[in-house]
Amino acid sequence: MPGLNLKVQAISLSQRIYQVLVAAILDGHFKPGDWLRESFLCEELGVSSTPLREALQQLVHEGLAERIPNVGVRVAVLDxxxxxxxxxxxxxxxxxxxxxxxxxxxxxxxxxxxxxxxxxxxxxxxxxxxxxxxxxxxxxxxxxxxxxxxxxxxxxxxxxxxxxxxxxxxxxxxxxxxxxxxxxxxxxxxxxxxxxxxxxxxxxxxxxxxxxxxxxxxxxxx
Known part of the structure; x- marks a missing residue:
């Protein structure tokens, strides 16, 4: 099967960040409505903005966070x-x-x-x-x-x-x-x-x- 890459890929940095943020939400470190500020998280996690934004987008996609236009991303508030x-x-x-x-x-x-x-x-x-x-x-x-x-x-x-x-x-x-x-x-x-x-x-x-x-x-x- 020429051209097929069957090597197992290492988990990406954005995925590791995502897992850390999920755990922080489930543990109650971040509560519903808390803002997930990029500047704070980049400094806290020691990462750059690109993988962090990818992780935040995944949180939004999974329904754990919500993006407020022109404001930022916050932990989803369930009504x-x-x-x-x-x-x-x-x-x-x-x-x-x-x-x-x-x-x-x-x-x-x-x-x-x-x-x-x-x-x-x-x-x-x-x-x-x-x-x-x-x-x-x-x-x-x-x-x-x-x-x-x-x-x-x-x-x-x-x-x-x-x-x-x-x-x-x-x-x-x-x-x-x-x-x-x-x-x-x-x-x-x-x-x-x-x-x-x-x-x-x-x-x-x-x-x-x-x-x-x-x-x-x-x-x-x-």
Whole structure:
């Protein structure tokens, strides 16, 4: 196959900057509405403006930031309508994933899920919300993996970062992480018993609870 370059390309500087900024947004270092000033970020990260602008543009494309004409780029501010749309899409996709997982799940899958639960409880005992957020992401991604649908994973991945943003906000609510991890345990038990109706209802209620809590707090600030 002449002319085909099969060498693995190293990650670009702009992509590394993008990953740093995503982590800073998810960790709450940059909050909704915070301006991502080029001069500040170039100095803080020790980079030039060109790769930084490419990274900022990717953030805008992914919906994590928004560009205000003649002003600059800021972390996206999610209103109630945005939250409802993200959660409604997430609910549909994860309910489908759980339904597909019921017959496909293996003993090994259940062991992996229980190990993640152990990691989640360990993170809560240490009050390590960053580790808890990582556990939460891995658990929901494992549901997708067990479902075994490549197309479902592709569709979900297009919303992944926006889903992570709202998840990162809800785990800051007092008591929500403990409630959520217990809900995860109930979902896993339904998978173990291969109770499709119960599993689908539990994942629906799990997502609905998080949505309602976030909407309540957004409305209280308006």
């Amino acid at each position: 109630t309508e945005d939250v409802i749309e993200i959660y409604d899409l997430r609910e549909y996709l994860e309910r489908l994933a759980i339904c597909l997982s019921i017959k496909r799940r293996t003993v090994e899958d259940l062991i992996q899920l229980e190990e993640l639960q152990r990691q989640g409880y360990a993170a809560l005992q240490k009050n390590d919300l960053i580790a808890y957020r990582e556990y939460n992401k891995k658990l929901h991604n494992l549901f997708l993996t067990i479902a075994g649908s490549r197309r479902l994973r592709v569709v979900t991945s297009s919303l992944q970062l926006q889903i992570e943003v709202v998840m990162a906000r809800t785990i800051l609510f007092p008591g929500r992480p403990m409630r959520a991890i217990k809900e995860h345990g109930d979902i896993i038990q339904a998978l173990r018993e291969q109770d499709a109706e119960l599993a689908e209802r539990l994942i629906y209620e799990h997502i609905r609870q998080a949505k309602e809590e976030l909407i309540l707090r957004l409305c209280s600030k308006e």
